Amino acid sequence: xxxxxxxxxxxxxxxxxxxxxxxxxVGAVMTVxxxxxxxxxxxxxxxxxxxxxxxxxxxxxxxKVGVLASCGAAIVCGASVTLxxxxxxxxxxx
Numbered sequence: 001x002x003x004x005x006x007x008x009x010x011x012x013x014x015x016x017x018x019x020x021x022x023x024x025x026v027g028a029v030m031t032v033x034x035x036x037x038x039x040x041x042x043x044x045x046x047x048x049x050x051x052x053x054x055x056x057x058x059x060x061x062x063x064k065v066g067v068l069a070s071c072g073a074a075i076v077c078g079a080s081v082t083l084x085x086x087x088x089x090x091x092x093x094x
């Protein structure tokens with residue numbers, strides 16, 4: 001019976017040209033995502049305030065959903081590296 005060789009491959013940060021530039025680009029995209037999350041939070045809070053002040057439940061509801069969505073987007077942007085590392089480690093232990 002023939003045994004198959006064990007394959008052991010790990011990520012290589014220097015294997016391709018441009019990896020460092022790609023890291024810089026991803027970091028910049030994360031920054032833009034966080035800035036847009038703050039902008040969405042501000043706009044949603046204003047919409048929520050206008051809706052509550054004008055007794056418009058539909059507008060107030062949209063503002064609340066916008067606040068939650070912008071906070072969720074900020075959480076995903078901030079935790080993305082940690083989440084990827086966590087699932088990478090889970091995948092390595094399988």
